[in-house]
Amino acid sequence: MLQVANLHAFYGKSHVLHGVEFDVRAGEIVALLGRNGSGRSTTAKAIMGMVESTGSVHWKGQEIQGRKPYEIAHLGLGYVPENRDIFPKLTVHQNLMLGQKSAKQKGRWGFDDMYGMFPRLKERQHTEAGVLSGGEQQMLTLCRTLMGDPDLIIIDEPTEGLAPKIVELVGEYLKKLKSRGVSVLLIEQKLTIAMAISDRALVMGHGSIVFHGTPDTLWADAYIRKEWLEV
């Protein structure tokens, strides 16, 4: 479904990704793990056309490397960035409306799905998004992206700063997405959530993939965990 090959990315003169290669198949949750600064967010941004990059990004059989971010989003790739991407002066409901692909075209998800999944957003549907808590804004960003009906969602550190109970909930939601046919590329630091929900795990270090395999194999690999992860 998504195939990334020989991906290099640059911030000006700084060369931060060095030939990243991996794939995400239909219906999979793939965890992209690594320490801060290892290049996970840059990988997401390079796939979405948001940083200068070279190499190949194949999405559903077509090359999307070099395309504009909005074109990539229209092709069914959803991106939930680390910093909350909401319109603070609009209400929760208006934010969700803006996420819809088009008002007429019915996607896989409607308002009821979002409010069912996150009752807190339903309670606050008429509230300005800017006054929501950090966790609620994160949920809203995820829901707004889902309203665009993506086939694959790249989600950057959704559990950052959340209480352990909420982290578990986020895991449940991501599994729900998978059960509705949405693939997930989950950027994470927490090995526990990745172990609990992902089909495969990738570990990044210094801008390259240093491990790929099942979560169980990763758990059993003390060297990789010690060298490249904070566990």
Ligand SMILES: Nc1ncnc2c1ncn2[C@@H]1O[C@H](COP(=O)(O)OP(=O)(O)OP(=O)(O)O)[C@@H](O)[C@H]1O
């Ligand atoms: N806008 C930028 N300009 C210059 N260098 C950057 C920029 N953003 C990231 N970098 C550098 O690129 C490298 C990879 O960073 P990246 O943000 O992709 O890592 P990460 O694994 O997602 O970690 P984090 O969660 O801390 O963002 C780091 O060395 C970082 O300092």
